[in-house]
Amino acid sequence: MTLSHERTRALGALLLVVLLPCLVAWPGKARAQRRTLVVTPFERKFKIAIQPFVGDSVEANATGARIAQVVSSDLDFTGIFQPLNPNAFLEDARKIENIDFTGWQALGAEALVKGSVTPETGGMISVEARIFDVYKGSRVVGKRYSGPASEWRKIAHRIANEIFKYFTGDDGVFDTQITYAGKPNRLVKEVYVADFDGANVVQVTRNGSINNYPNWSRDAGQICFTSFKSGRPTLFVIGRGGHGARSVRPSSTILQGAWSPMSSELAVAGQVGVGNSEILRLTPDGASFVRLTNHPSIDTSPTWSPDGSKIVFVSDRSGSPQIYVMNADGSGQRRISYQGAYNVHPVWSPKGDRLAYAAMVGGHFDIFTMRPDGTDVAQLTSSGNNEYPSWAPNGRQIVFQSGRGAGTAIYVINANGSNLRPIIRAPGGATAPTWSGHIP
Amino acid sequence: MASSTFDSLFGGGIDPQLKRMVALSALAHLVLGLLAFLTLRSGPLPVDYNPAINVALVDLPEVTDLKDVKLGAPKPKQLPAPQQKKPEVKEAPQAKKIPEPEKKVFALEEQQKTTKRATESKSVKRENLQAKIESAVDRIREQQMAVARIRNRVPDSAMPEGTPGGNVRGIGALRVGYEAQLVMILRDMWELPPSFLGQNIEVVVSMHINPQGQIIDWSIERSSGNPSFDDTVYRAMTKTQQRQDLPVPDPAAYQLIKDGYEVTFNPLTFFQGETG
Numbered sequence: 001m002t003l004s005h006e007r008t009r010a011l012g013a014l015l016l017v018v019l020l021p022c023l024v025a026w027p028g029k030a031r032a033q034r035r036t037l038v039v040t041p042f043e044r045k046f047k048i049a050i051q052p053f054v055g056d057s058v059e060a061n062a063t064g065a066r067i068a069q070v071v072s073s074d075l076d077f078t079g080i081f082q083p084l085n086p087n088a089f090l091e092d093a094r095k096i097e098n099i100d101f102t103g104w105q106a107l108g109a110e111a112l113v114k115g116s117v118t119p120e121t122g123g124m125i126s127v128e129a130r131i132f133d134v135y136k137g138s139r140v141v142g143k144r145y146s147g148p149a150s151e152w153r154k155i156a157h158r159i160a161n162e163i164f165k166y167f168t169g170d171d172g173v174f175d176t177q178i179t180y181a182g183k184p185n186r187l188v189k190e191v192y193v194a195d196f197d198g199a200n201v202v203q204v205t206r207n208g209s210i211n212n213y214p215n216w217s218r219d220a221g222q223i224c225f226t227s228f229k230s231g232r233p234t235l236f237v238i239g240r241g242g243h244g245a246r247s248v249r250p251s252s253t254i255l256q257g258a259w260s261p262m263s264s265e266l267a268v269a270g271q272v273g274v275g276n277s278e279i280l281r282l283t284p285d286g287a288s289f290v291r292l293t294n295h296p297s298i299d300t301s302p303t304w305s306p307d308g309s310k311i312v313f314v315s316d317r318s319g320s321p322q323i324y325v326m327n328a329d330g331s332g333q334r335r336i337s338y339q340g341a342y343n344v345h346p347v348w349s350p351k352g353d354r355l356a357y358a359a360m361v362g363g364h365f366d367i368f369t370m371r372p373d374g375t376d377v378a379q380l381t382s383s384g385n386n387e388y389p390s391w392a393p394n395g396r397q398i399v400f401q402s403g404r405g406a407g408t409a410i411y412v413i414n415a416n417g418s419n420l421r422p423i424i425r426a427p428g429g430a431t432a433p434t435w436s437g438h439i440p
Numbered sequence: 441m442a443s444s445t446f447d448s449l450f451g452g453g454i455d456p457q458l459k460r461m462v463a464l465s466a467l468a469h470l471v472l473g474l475l476a477f478l479t480l481r482s483g484p485l486p487v488d489y490n491p492a493i494n495v496a497l498v499d500l501p502e503v504t505d506l507k508d509v510k511l512g513a514p515k516p517k518q519l520p521a522p523q524q525k526k527p528e529v530k531e532a533p534q535a536k537k538i539p540e541p542e543k544k545v546f547a548l549e550e551q552q553k554t555t556k557r558a559t560e561s562k563s564v565k566r567e568n569l570q571a572k573i574e575s576a577v578d579r580i581r582e583q584q585m586a587v588a589r590i591r592n593r594v595p596d597s598a599m600p601e602g603t604p605g606g607n608v609r610g611i612g613a614l615r616v617g618y619e620a621q622l623v624m625i626l627r628d629m630w631e632l633p634p635s636f637l638g639q640n641i642e643v644v645v646s647m648h649i650n651p652q653g654q655i656i657d658w659s660i661e662r663s664s665g666n667p668s669f670d671d672t673v674y675r676a677m678t679k680t681q682q683r684q685d686l687p688v689p690d691p692a693a694y695q696l697i698k699d700g701y702e703v704t705f706n707p708l709t710f711f712q713g714e715t716g
Contacts, residue, residue, distance in 0.1 A: 034646070035696070037619060037703045039626045039676075042711045046633040080633045110631045110675060135675040168635040169668035396635060416638075 045082035046167060047108050048075065049134075051093040052086065053115035053127065060125075063149070064117040067127060067156040071113065074160035074174045077197050077412075078396070079419030081164075084109055096130060104134045111167060115159070125149045129159045131166060141166050153200075173392045177240075177436045178399055179204070179214040179223050180410055183428025191225050193240060196392070196435070198410065198423030204242040211236075213432050217259045220436040224248070224257045224266060235268060235286070240439075249286035256301060257282070262308030267292075269300040269313070279313050281328070292330035304328075305348045305372075312336075312346045312355060312372075323357055325372065336374035345388050348372070349395045354415075356380075356389035356398050367400050369415065380417040390434045391415075399423070401431045614693035621687040622649075629683075630676035632707055636669055642706035643673040649697060653688040655681040661702070673705045 050072045053064030068086075075081035088107055091100055096114055104112050112132040120126050124146060131141035141162055145155045157174035164172035176196045181189050184203075191204040191214045205211045210228040217223070217237075224237045230247075235254040238245040248254070254270040255277055264284035269277050272291060279302045281290040293299040297317035304311055312325045315335075323337035323346045337343040342360035349356065355372055358365040364385045370377040384404035391398055395415060402411040402422075410424035410433045424430050644662035647655055658677050663670050680686070689697060 034700045034702045035619070037623055037626070037701050039623055039630060039703060039705045040709050040711065041630050041632040041637065041705075041707050042627060043634055043637055044631070046631055078635075080635050105679075133671065133675070135678045136671075167668055167671075168633045169666050170635055416634075418634075 046080060046110060047082050047084055048111045048113065048163070048167075049084045049089060049104055049107060049109040050075075050086070050113040051089055051091075051115075053117050053129075054093045055117040055119070057119065060117040060119055063125065063152050064115065064127075067115065067117065067152055067159070068113075070153055070156035071160045071163070074157060074172070074197070075163060077421075078164065078172070079414050080168065080396075099132065101132070101134050101137045104132075109134050111163070113159075113163060119149070120146065123149050125152065125155075127152070127155050127159070129162065131163055157195075170396070171394050171438065173394055173397065173435075175438050176393055177220070177439060178390075178410065178424070178433050179216060179436065180401075180424060180430050180433040181212045181214060181225075182424075182426035182430045184426070186428055189428075189431075191223060191238070192426075192430075193223070194424055196423075201424070202242070204238060204240070205245070206242075213256045215258050215434050216436040217264070218261055218437065220439045224259065226254065226256055235266070235270075235282075247286075248282065249289075252286075258303045260304050260308050261306055262304075267302035267304060267311050267313075269302055279311065279326075279330075290330070292326065293333065299324075301345055303347045306350050306352045310348075312348060314344050314346065323355070323374075336372065337370070338374060339370075339377050343368075347390055349391050349415075350393055351395045353395075356391060356400075358387040358389065358400075367398065367413070369398075378417070380413055380415075381420070386411075388432045392435050393437045399433045399435050401433060403429075611690070611692045611696065614690040615696045618687055618689045618693055618697070625683065625686065626676060626680055626703065626705075627711075629679040630672065630705065632672050633668075636672070636707045637710045638708065640706065640708040641666060641669055642704050643670055645673060645677060645703040645705065646700060647677070647703055648700040649689065649694075651689070651691065651694050653686040655686070676705070 050068050052061075052068045055061045055064050072083040076083055084107060091103060093114060094116075099112070101112075110133075112134055113129065114132070115127060115129040118126040118128075125148075127145045129141075129143050129145070130139050132138065133140045143159075143162060145158055147155055154175075160174045161172035164170065164174070173196050177193050178196060178198070179191060179193045182192045182203075183189050188208050189210045189212055190206065191211050192201055193204055194201045204214075204223060205225070205227070207227065207229050212226050214223045214225040220240065222237050222239055224235055226233045227236045227247075229236075230250070232253055233255050234250055234252065235248040235257045236245055237248055248257075248266070252270055254268045257266045257268040259266055266282040266284070268280050268282050268289075270280050272278055272280070276296065277298045277300050278291060278295070279293040279299045281292055283289070292311065293313070293315070295315065295317050297315055299313055299315045299317075301314040302311050303313075309328055310325055311328055312323060314321050315324050316322070317324075318335060320341045321344050322335050323343050324333055324335050326333040336355075337346075337357070337359075340359040340361065344358050344365075346355050346357040348354075349369075353371070354369045356367060356369045359368050361379075365387045366382060367380045367386045367389050368377055369380065380398065381400075381402070384402045385408075386400050386402045389398045389400040392412075397412050397414050397419075399410060399412050401408050403409075404411075407425065408429035408431055409422050409426075410430045411420060411422050413420045424433070641664040642662075643660060643664045645658055646661040647658040650656045655677075658681065660670060660673065
């Protein structure tokens with residue numbers, strides 16, 4: 001009994017000896033305290049190396065070089081990427097295995113693009129594109145595109161979209177177009193369509209009249225515009241390729257129209273009877289309309305919110321042109337712009353978080369953005385005369401008309417005010433651009 | 441005696457208690473008058489408003505401290521050593537190179553030194569100017585350091601000197617200086633497509649450093665949910681880990697950081713740079 005008791009005590013002492021260090025060490029472990037660091041970035045472009053795409057023939061190599069060039073200029077256009085100078089590339093463009101990633105790291109590249117072009121039968125080509133993460137040391141995207149050889153440029157835009165999407169998580173705009181009113185001569189204004197970067201200009205109307213304010217349909221398959229072909233302003237709709245033009249409501253004077261992003265309806269500024277300009281909602285065939293505003297002042301420039309629930313417009317009911325918003329049924333009209341005496345051409349961003357508009361500052365117009373409630377006003381341009389903004393479908397850039405120096409041209413600027421660049425010029429000037437959605 | 445004087449002035453028959461009180465009052469007035477006389481004769485303490493250098497130092501205590509730690513070059517000329525007198529001045533411990541409040545006292549008390557300091561001020565200004573030019577990059581670093589510290593939300597000044605999160609003197613200063621360099625390198629290595637700028641998304645990385653300053657291990661502890669953004673942090677960390685020129689923490693400061701770091705990458709605020 002006594003022995004057992006002593007044994008128990010001995011065992012207890014042993015346990016104490018074993019456990020004590022653990023108990024002593026435990027609080028020390030608990031005291032382990034990691035420190036916190038917060039890293040905020042520099043604003044700078046993302047460096048990417050794009051090697052010329054290669055082929056087995058001179059022609060394929062030439063096409064490959066052109067594709068790489070277009071991909072490079074597409075990415076450069078965004079102001080987000082910085083394609084590196086190909087002259088600095090040492091690695092064989094054909095090498096797609098055992099790539100020397102440390103060499104690319106030394107060049108400052110974060111990503112690497114390699115590709116190949118293979119001619120197929122029937123005038124088709126097959127283009128393979130491989131995107132590598134230089135620091136992961138692996139291929140992150142690999143795609144093969146096939147199509148008519150003449151569509152090599154479109155394939156290049158698709159590849160650029162793929163790169164943009166992978167590294168930013170956002171959709172690119174390289175499969176979009178811009179429509180605008182251009183003046184081939186002093187007396188005529190026609191509707192044109194160009195790629196997002198101003199390339200591939202196509203004339204859409206050819207009626208020798210004044211055609212203005214073109215605007216894309218939701219699927220980018222049609223364009224509505226105001227034409228003076230009949231002597232007074234009426235609304236027309238035409239296919240993107242310039243086919244199937246028709247007047248929506250020939251008997252009505254319609255100054256400007258905008259497609260709903262959710263349906264085929266149009267919001268237009270037009271005259272009802274002999275009255276002044278009001279905002280109307282028009283059925284796609286123009287057969288009937290709903291009057292949304294009814295005010296002795298001028299109401300004009302309607303555009304939709306991205307969800308189609310609201311319409312923003314300009315009215316001088318307060319004495320000077322200001323921006324107003326209302327529900328799509330005309331209810332809840334209220335003024336939202338209070339900064340500046342002359343605010344016009346409002347357009348809602350695709351994400352719905354901001355409005356772009358033109359405001360008169362010191363006798364000329366500049367492009368501004370603000371929240372839909374009228375707060376947080378930001379000025380994007382400060383020189384020239386800048387009007388008619390329109391958002392890129394990813395909301396990262398804004399296209400607008402700008403009079404700087406000789407004539408009016410189409411410019412693009414990033415939504416934060418950086419990366420301003422002209423994209424379209426026309427002999428007599430180019431005005432009122434609108435950016436399309438993604439074109440299938 | 442006082443009583444008889446009193447009697448002679450006001451006549452007899454006065455209450456003796458009243459007499460005592462009047463006498464005490466007269467005595468108190470006499471003492472106060474004497475004190476006032478002595479004080480006024482010595483005049484007020486001279487006040488020196490001249491040396492602007494003191495103001496500059498008071499304005500930027502942290503920056504100066506951090507610079508001292510980083511460059512290892514104290515600025516004795518900004519606080520000229522008094523010439524072996526005044527015990528108040530000797531109180532300043534030598535480790536504290538820039539005790540601002542003491543300097544104010546020093547300026548108040550050492551009026552005669554101001555003229556000497558004025559002659560020195562030209563050379564001091566010249567040195568300051570030179571230092572400004574030479575340390576343009578350092579100042580940017582210090583600003584970034586300050587921003588990082590604010591964002592850390594660590595109550596630095598509330599903790600004792602030399603402790604983790606303590607003020608910026610001693611070991612704490614070594615640690616802060618080291619972390620500022622580390623954050624600067626991480627920022628430099630972080631190539632973020634500008635499309636992410638201004639977004640409140642973040643990746644949290646767990647990271648350990650060895651005494652030689654190398655990153656011995658790191659892992660993404662909390663993803664942003666956006667693979668493209670996570671990848672930017674992955675690349676930044678990989679690049680940083682590969683570098684052979686990472687700063688080496690002071691051995692004493694290393695004890696404060698040996699448990700590792702939680703590094704948050706967040707582009708909500710950013711340093712405007714080359715874009716545009």
